[in-house]
Amino acid sequence: MRKGKMFLLDILNSLLPLLSAFGIGAIIIILIGENPLTTYNIMFGKTLFEWNGFLKTLHFASPLILTGLAIAITFKASIFNMGVEGQLLVGGFFACVIGFCFEGLNPVVHVILGLLTGITCGMIFALIPAILKAYFKVNEIVVTLMLNYAAIEILRILTQTIYRDIGSGYVSTPTVAGSVMFNRIGGTRLTLFFPITIIVFVIMYIVFKKSRLGYEVTAVGKNPEFAEASGMNIKRKIIYIMLISGALSGLAGAGYMFSEKFKYTLDFSGNPGLGWDGMLIALLGRCSPIGIIIAAIFYSSLKTGGDSINIFTNVPKEIVSVIQGLTILFLSIRFINQNTKLFGNIMARFDSKKKKNEEV
Amino acid sequence: MDFQRIFYIMLSNSAPIILCVLGGNYAHIAGVLNISLEGMMLIGAFASVLFVSVTGSLLKGALIGIIITLVFGLIFAFMCITQKGNPIIIGLAINLLAFSITPFILKVMNTSNLNVNNIIDVAGLKINIPLIKDIPFIGQIVSGHPLVTYVSFIGIFIMWTIMHKTKFGIYVRVVGENEDAAYSVGINVNKIKYIAILIGAFCSALAGINLALEKMALFTNGMTAGIGFIALAAIFCGNGRPGLSSLYAMLFGLAQSLAVNLNISAGPVSGLFKTLPYFVIVIILSVASIIQNKNNRMRGFKNE
Numbered sequence: 086m087r088k089g090k091m092f093l094l095d096i097l098n099s100l101l102p103l104l105s106a107f108g109i110g111a112i113i114i115i116l117i118g119e120n121p122l123t124t125y126n127i128m129f130g131k132t133l134f135e136w137n138g139f140l141k142t143l144h145f146a147s148p149l150i151l152t153g154l155a156i157a158i159t160f161k162a163s164i165f166n167m168g169v170e171g172q173l174l175v176g177g178f179f180a181c182v183i184g185f186c187f188e189g190l191n192p193v194v195h196v197i198l199g200l201l202t203g204i205t206c207g208m209i210f211a212l213i214p215a216i217l218k219a220y221f222k223v224n225e226i227v228v229t230l231m232l233n234y235a236a237i238e239i240l241r242i243l244t245q246t247i248y249r250d251i252g253s254g255y256v257s258t259p260t261v262a263g264s265v266m267f268n269r270i271g272g273t274r275l276t277l278f279f280p281i282t283i284i285v286f287v288i289m290y291i292v293f294k295k296s297r298l299g300y301e302v303t304a305v306g307k308n309p310e311f312a313e314a315s316g317m318n319i320k321r322k323i324i325y326i327m328l329i330s331g332a333l334s335g336l337a338g339a340g341y342m343f344s345e346k347f348k349y350t351l352d353f354s355g356n357p358g359l360g361w362d363g364m365l366i367a368l369l370g371r372c373s374p375i376g377i378i379i380a381a382i383f384y385s386s387l388k389t390g391g392d393s394i395n396i397f398t399n400v401p402k403e404i405v406s407v408i409q410g411l412t413i414l415f416l417s418i419r420f421i422n423q424n425t426k427l428f429g430n431i432m433a434r435f436d437s438k439k440k441k442n443e444e445v
Numbered sequence: 446m447d448f449q450r451i452f453y454i455m456l457s458n459s460a461p462i463i464l465c466v467l468g469g470n471y472a473h474i475a476g477v478l479n480i481s482l483e484g485m486m487l488i489g490a491f492a493s494v495l496f497v498s499v500t501g502s503l504l505k506g507a508l509i510g511i512i513i514t515l516v517f518g519l520i521f522a523f524m525c526i527t528q529k530g531n532p533i534i535i536g537l538a539i540n541l542l543a544f545s546i547t548p549f550i551l552k553v554m555n556t557s558n559l560n561v562n563n564i565i566d567v568a569g570l571k572i573n574i575p576l577i578k579d580i581p582f583i584g585q586i587v588s589g590h591p592l593v594t595y596v597s598f599i600g601i602f603i604m605w606t607i608m609h610k611t612k613f614g615i616y617v618r619v620v621g622e623n624e625d626a627a628y629s630v631g632i633n634v635n636k637i638k639y640i641a642i643l644i645g646a647f648c649s650a651l652a653g654i655n656l657a658l659e660k661m662a663l664f665t666n667g668m669t670a671g672i673g674f675i676a677l678a679a680i681f682c683g684n685g686r687p688g689l690s691s692l693y694a695m696l697f698g699l700a701q702s703l704a705v706n707l708n709i710s711a712g713p714v715s716g717l718f719k720t721l722p723y724f725v726i727v728i729i730l731s732v733a734s735i736i737q738n739k740n741n742r743m744r745g746f747k748n749e
Contacts, residue, residue, distance in 0.1 A: 113549075117553050165533055167537075213727075217727075217731055217734075221731055221734050221735050221738065222734055222738045223730055223731050223734040224681050224730065224734070226480065226533065226677075227674060227677055227678045227681060227726070227727075227730060228727050228730065228731075230671070230674045231671070231674065231675075231678070231723040231724075231726050231727050232723070232727065234670070234671045234720075234723045235720040235723040235724060238717075238719045238720045238723075239717070239720055242717060357541060357544065357545070361541065364537065368534065401548075401549055401552035401553060403545050403548050403549035403552055404549060406541065406544075406545030406549075407542065407545045407546055407549055409541060409545070410538050410539075410541035410542035410544075410545050410546075411538075411542065413534060413537060413538035413541060414520075414524065414535060414538035414539070414542065416534070416538075417524060417530035417531050417534040417535045417538060418524055418528040418529070418530035
């Protein structure tokens with residue numbers, strides 16, 4: 086019973102902030118003279134309740150699931166990897182470089198090479214803050230944030246100079262070769278990226294729930310001093326966690342590159358980037374794998390819906406990021422905890438009913 | 446290389462960082478990690494420029510900008526202290542809100558940036574200090590900055606005095622050292638933390654005004670470009686001492702100024718210098734942390 090109650094609490098604690106954020110979002114939409122109901126209807130109608138639209142939502146959810154997992158694993162360990170965005174960009178960029186540098190390779194080899202490059206680059210980029218945090222106790226938030234800015238600048242320069250596609254009218258790299266482009270499956274928006282994501286998700290689920298590492302991550306997050314006292318090598322754990330996080334972000338970038346963008350442009354990851362969306366998803370999903378996948382699909386529908394409100398209404402699509410910020414703000418506090426009276430009363434009533442039933 | 450120009454830009458660029466450092470220091474010492482300095486600065490910059498263009502008066506615009514930033518500070522404090530949320534996540538949310546609300550409003554207004562050049566004369570805001578401006582070399586560096594830049598440097602002493610010579614400063618430090626002890630001797634812990642966060646918001650607003658209104662009379666999307674986080678790094682490096690942190694802030698200002706100046710003379714790869722301040726921060730923060738933790742035998746890592 087207790088477990089069920091906690092589960093219900095978790096769901097309510099995720100739903101209420103969401104509703105509040107959408108409420109305030111609605112007020113903002115009214116203030117600029119538009120109808121919030123039609124806006125929200127356009128946002129979700131096409132993306133969740135139409136089959137093809139839903140598949141498109143799933144397609145765009147793939148990188149979000151990966152970044153969500155990448156952030157959740159560090160949050161669980163009380164490490165704040167704010168560099169998921171930078172790791173994703175670096176992974177995506179170098180996967181793209183591999184993608185257009187080699188022509189005529191066997192597609193299977195080429196795809197594997199490209200994805201591995203993305204993963205490796207993400208890991209290398211995550212290794213810097215990891216080593217600094219583990220061995221020198223440098224605050225990882227500042228380091229990862231700063232490296233994000235540095236990564237964006239360096240990639241911008243690379244795109245503008247060495248890897249610039251001269252023929253293109255705007256600043257971008259050349260398009261990747263056909264051998265690494267993921268084909269759409271059966272006329273839908275889905276590509277190979279989604280199954281890959283699901284496989285990675287299953288692996289991560291097992292790591293989270295069943296493996297020793299998953300247990301140790303939680304232990305480090307709950308009380309690092311105790312974890313070290315009981316014999317865990319915290320330094321190595323921090324490095325592992327950051328490496329996994331970097332690998333997931335790098336894979337997200339590489340997959341997004343091969344399945345959607347095909348070339349690196351300066352707005353590759355959008356604004357706010359996929360890494361920041363991952364933060365919302367990890368929080369919304371309460372850092373549990375199943376929660377993350379639901380949150381990612383929901384948020385992906387919000388994002389793809391944001392594009393259609395731009396077309397059909399006068400509401401700027403920045404409203405989506407406003408709602409995102411509000412959601413994170415409300416998610417940071419627990420709306421109801423076990424001690425809240427109203428909730429306790431309801432639960433008590435359920436309990437007594439159950440008891441009565443049992444007695445009968 | 447024009448050293449006069451480099452040092453002038455250094456002082457000019459340091460001002461918003463120093464303001465953020467001074468404001469953020471109180472929250473840091475009171476034990477609240479405020480990473481929303483960046484967002485608050487952006488809100489301050491945006492609101493002040495917006496209301497200057499609405500009201501047509503510099504003073505009114507700046508005041509309203511400060512008030513709006515303080516409201517965001519209040520939201521942060523309420524969520525974090527009264528509701529006991531995680532300050533890092535709340536800070537992130539405020540940053541995200543700041544970086545999404547400003548382009549949202551700009552889109553609604555149908556412009557890409559806010560320009561109040563017709564209301565404010567930027568060159569006229571620069572104050573030339575009599576006597577000092579006549580000193581050769583140094584005069585041209587120190588003199589000719591807008592008001593808030595001077596305020597930021599004077600602020601170092603003011604903040605130091607408040608921190609070390611007043612009752613409030615002692616309370617803040619006690620709260621940071623040991624909350625329970627502070628509570629037991631009758632200090633209103635929550636009130637102290639609220640004030641600490643609001644001071645941070647106030648200073649961030651000033652930094653925003655300095656950045657957008659005084660120097661350029663212009664607001665563009667995401668114009669703070671990580672200054673708030675640079676300030677955060679300076680606070681960590683200085684470990685809560687206003688003077689030392691400000692010194693680090695000036696070092697970052699120097700890195701930025703060098704980046705701007707090398708930019709002009711370097712040619713195509715000049716963009717690489719833009720990354721200089723960020724790497725400088727990472728290196729300085731690492732060195733500072735190594736020195737601070739040299740004799741540390743604590744287990745695990747501190748949860749901040």
